[in-house]
Amino acid sequence: MSPRILVTGGSGFIGSHVVTALREAQRDTPDPVRLLLRDPASLPTDGGGADGGRTADVVRADLADAPSLRGVCDGVDVVLHCASHIGDDIPLTEAINDHGTRALVEEATRAGVSRVVYVSTAAVYGRGPFTGALPGELPLAPASPTSRARAAAERYVLDAGGVVLRPHLVLGAGDRWVVPGLVGLMGLLSAGLKGGAARH
Structure with missing residues:
Protein backbone atom coordinates (compact mmCIF):
# COMPACT_ATOMS: atom_id res chain seq x y z
CA MET A 1 0.00 0.00 0.00
CA SER A 2 1.30 3.46 -0.90
CA PRO A 3 1.86 6.11 1.76
CA ARG A 4 -1.20 8.09 2.79
CA ILE A 5 -0.61 11.67 1.63
CA LEU A 6 -2.15 14.92 2.87
CA VAL A 7 -1.98 17.91 0.50
CA THR A 8 -2.61 21.45 1.70
CA GLY A 9 -3.56 24.05 -0.89
CA GLY A 10 -4.97 21.41 -3.24
CA SER A 11 -7.35 23.92 -4.79
CA GLY A 12 -4.53 26.39 -5.54
CA PHE A 13 -2.24 26.69 -8.54
CA ILE A 14 0.66 24.50 -7.39
CA GLY A 15 -1.39 22.25 -5.12
CA SER A 16 -3.90 21.35 -7.83
CA HIS A 17 -1.06 20.24 -10.11
CA VAL A 18 0.40 18.20 -7.25
CA VAL A 19 -2.97 16.50 -6.72
CA THR A 20 -3.21 15.69 -10.43
CA ALA A 21 0.30 14.20 -10.43
CA LEU A 22 -0.49 12.13 -7.33
CA ARG A 23 -3.69 10.84 -8.93
CA GLU A 24 -1.70 9.67 -11.95
CA ALA A 25 1.00 8.07 -9.80
CA GLN A 26 -1.52 6.33 -7.54
CA ARG A 27 -4.07 5.34 -10.16
CA ASP A 28 -4.33 1.75 -8.87
CA THR A 29 -4.12 2.39 -5.12
CA PRO A 30 -7.19 2.11 -2.90
CA ASP A 31 -6.56 5.25 -0.85
CA PRO A 32 -7.41 8.69 -2.19
CA VAL A 33 -5.16 11.62 -1.46
CA ARG A 34 -6.40 13.57 1.55
CA LEU A 35 -6.99 17.24 0.82
CA LEU A 36 -6.97 19.89 3.52
CA LEU A 37 -9.26 22.68 2.35
CA ARG A 38 -10.55 25.77 4.11
CA ASP A 39 -13.49 25.77 1.73
CA PRO A 40 -14.45 22.33 0.33
CA ALA A 41 -16.48 24.15 -2.35
CA SER A 42 -13.11 25.20 -3.82
CA LEU A 43 -12.33 21.56 -4.64
CA PRO A 44 -11.18 21.51 -8.26
CA THR A 45 -13.43 19.66 -10.67
CA ASP A 46 -11.98 18.14 -13.80
CA GLY A 47 -14.59 15.72 -15.04
CA GLY A 48 -13.36 12.80 -12.96
CA GLY A 49 -13.28 14.77 -9.75
CA ALA A 50 -10.21 15.85 -7.81
CA ASP A 51 -9.60 12.26 -6.76
CA GLY A 52 -9.74 10.64 -10.19
CA GLY A 53 -13.18 9.12 -9.67
CA ARG A 54 -12.67 7.88 -6.12
CA THR A 55 -14.46 9.41 -3.16
CA ALA A 56 -12.38 12.41 -2.16
CA ASP A 57 -10.92 12.40 1.35
CA VAL A 58 -11.43 16.08 2.12
CA VAL A 59 -10.88 17.53 5.57
CA ARG A 60 -12.08 21.02 6.31
CA ALA A 61 -9.55 23.08 8.24
CA ASP A 62 -8.02 26.53 8.15
CA LEU A 63 -4.30 27.19 8.58
CA ALA A 64 -5.24 30.51 10.21
CA ASP A 65 -7.23 28.60 12.86
CA ALA A 66 -4.83 26.22 14.63
CA PRO A 67 -7.50 24.28 16.59
CA ASP A 74 -4.10 11.19 11.68
CA GLY A 75 -3.25 8.17 9.56
CA VAL A 76 -1.05 10.24 7.23
CA ASP A 77 2.53 9.31 6.28
CA VAL A 78 3.46 12.35 4.18
CA VAL A 79 2.32 15.98 4.25
CA LEU A 80 2.81 18.00 1.06
CA HIS A 81 2.31 21.57 2.25
CA CYS A 82 1.50 23.67 -0.85
CA ALA A 83 -0.78 26.25 0.77
CA SER A 84 0.35 29.83 1.02
CA HIS A 85 -1.18 33.29 1.22
CA ILE A 86 0.20 35.85 -1.21
CA GLY A 87 -1.22 39.31 -0.91
CA ASP A 88 -1.23 42.68 0.82
CA ASP A 89 -2.92 41.55 4.05
CA ILE A 90 0.17 41.19 6.26
CA PRO A 91 -1.64 39.81 9.36
CA LEU A 92 -3.35 37.16 7.20
CA THR A 93 -0.06 36.33 5.46
CA GLU A 94 1.59 35.77 8.86
CA ALA A 95 -1.39 33.84 10.21
CA ILE A 96 -1.40 31.39 7.29
CA ASN A 97 2.21 31.14 6.14
CA ASP A 98 4.04 31.46 9.46
CA HIS A 99 1.72 30.50 12.33
CA GLY A 100 -0.37 28.12 10.22
CA THR A 101 2.68 26.19 9.09
CA ARG A 102 3.90 25.96 12.68
CA ALA A 103 0.53 24.55 13.78
CA LEU A 104 0.45 22.11 10.86
CA VAL A 105 3.96 20.85 11.60
CA GLU A 106 3.06 20.45 15.29
CA GLU A 107 -0.01 18.44 14.29
CA ALA A 108 2.03 16.33 11.85
CA THR A 109 4.57 15.62 14.60
CA ARG A 110 1.82 14.69 17.06
CA ALA A 111 0.29 12.30 14.50
CA GLY A 112 3.63 10.63 13.71
CA VAL A 113 3.88 11.81 10.09
CA SER A 114 7.15 10.55 8.65
CA ARG A 115 7.79 13.34 6.13
CA VAL A 116 6.72 16.96 5.67
CA VAL A 117 7.54 18.68 2.38
CA TYR A 118 6.96 22.44 2.18
CA VAL A 119 6.76 24.43 -1.06
CA SER A 120 8.35 27.76 -0.21
CA THR A 121 9.90 30.29 -2.59
CA ALA A 122 13.34 31.35 -3.81
CA ALA A 123 12.26 34.86 -2.76
CA VAL A 124 13.44 33.99 0.77
CA TYR A 125 16.92 34.77 -0.61
CA GLY A 126 15.90 38.32 -1.49
CA ARG A 127 16.49 39.88 -4.87
CA GLY A 128 18.82 38.10 -7.30
CA PRO A 129 20.08 37.18 -9.68
CA PHE A 130 21.87 34.27 -8.10
CA THR A 131 24.20 32.24 -10.27
CA GLY A 132 25.78 28.90 -9.46
CA ALA A 133 24.81 28.87 -5.77
CA LEU A 134 24.51 25.49 -4.09
CA PRO A 135 21.95 24.69 -1.36
CA GLY A 136 22.93 26.32 1.91
CA GLU A 137 25.31 28.85 0.33
CA LEU A 138 22.95 31.82 0.15
CA PRO A 139 21.83 33.65 3.28
CA LEU A 140 18.11 34.22 3.80
CA ALA A 141 17.23 37.85 3.08
CA PRO A 142 13.48 38.00 2.39
CA ALA A 143 12.36 41.40 1.16
CA SER A 144 8.56 41.14 1.33
CA PRO A 145 6.10 40.24 4.09
CA THR A 146 5.12 37.11 2.13
CA SER A 147 8.68 35.85 1.76
CA ARG A 148 9.47 36.73 5.40
CA ALA A 149 6.49 34.68 6.57
CA ARG A 150 7.50 31.80 4.31
CA ALA A 151 11.09 31.93 5.57
CA ALA A 152 9.72 31.63 9.12
CA ALA A 153 7.57 28.69 8.01
CA GLU A 154 10.61 26.95 6.56
CA ARG A 155 12.26 26.92 9.97
CA TYR A 156 9.42 24.90 11.52
CA VAL A 157 9.57 22.36 8.71
CA LEU A 158 13.36 22.05 8.79
CA ASP A 159 13.47 21.83 12.59
CA ALA A 160 11.04 18.90 12.36
CA GLY A 161 13.30 17.11 9.85
CA GLY A 162 11.18 18.06 6.83
CA VAL A 163 12.14 19.12 3.33
CA VAL A 164 11.78 22.62 1.88
CA LEU A 165 11.49 23.29 -1.85
CA ARG A 166 12.31 26.81 -3.05
CA PRO A 167 11.12 27.20 -6.63
CA HIS A 168 11.78 30.46 -8.44
CA LEU A 169 9.11 31.25 -11.01
CA VAL A 170 6.37 28.64 -11.34
CA LEU A 171 4.22 28.82 -14.42
CA GLY A 172 1.94 26.65 -16.48
CA ALA A 173 -1.78 26.05 -16.90
CA GLY A 174 -3.60 28.13 -14.30
CA ASP A 175 -0.74 30.59 -13.66
CA ARG A 176 -2.21 33.95 -12.60
CA TRP A 177 1.08 35.75 -11.85
CA VAL A 178 4.11 35.13 -14.06
CA VAL A 179 2.86 35.01 -17.65
CA PRO A 180 -0.07 37.41 -17.07
CA GLY A 181 2.40 39.84 -15.46
CA LEU A 182 4.75 39.58 -18.43
CA VAL A 183 1.87 40.07 -20.86
CA GLY A 184 0.79 43.17 -18.92
CA LEU A 185 4.34 44.50 -18.95
CA MET A 186 4.66 43.92 -22.69
CA GLY A 187 1.42 45.83 -23.18
CA LEU A 188 3.02 48.85 -21.51
CA LEU A 189 6.15 48.74 -23.64
CA SER A 190 6.25 50.40 -27.02
CA ALA A 191 8.56 47.77 -28.51
CA GLY A 192 8.37 44.02 -28.77
CA LEU A 193 11.06 41.50 -27.92
CA LYS A 194 13.07 39.78 -30.62
CA GLY A 195 15.95 37.36 -30.24
CA GLY A 196 16.37 38.07 -26.54
CA ALA A 197 18.13 35.88 -24.01
CA ALA A 198 16.86 35.05 -20.53
CA ARG A 199 18.49 33.86 -17.35
CA HIS A 200 16.52 31.84 -14.81
Missing part, protein backbone atom coordinates in the same frame (compact mmCIF):
# COMPACT_ATOMS: atom_id res chain seq x y z
CA SER A 68 -9.20 23.34 13.30
CA LEU A 69 -6.08 21.36 12.33
CA ARG A 70 -6.50 18.85 15.14
CA GLY A 71 -6.66 15.35 13.68
CA VAL A 72 -6.07 16.28 10.03
CA CYS A 73 -2.79 14.33 9.97
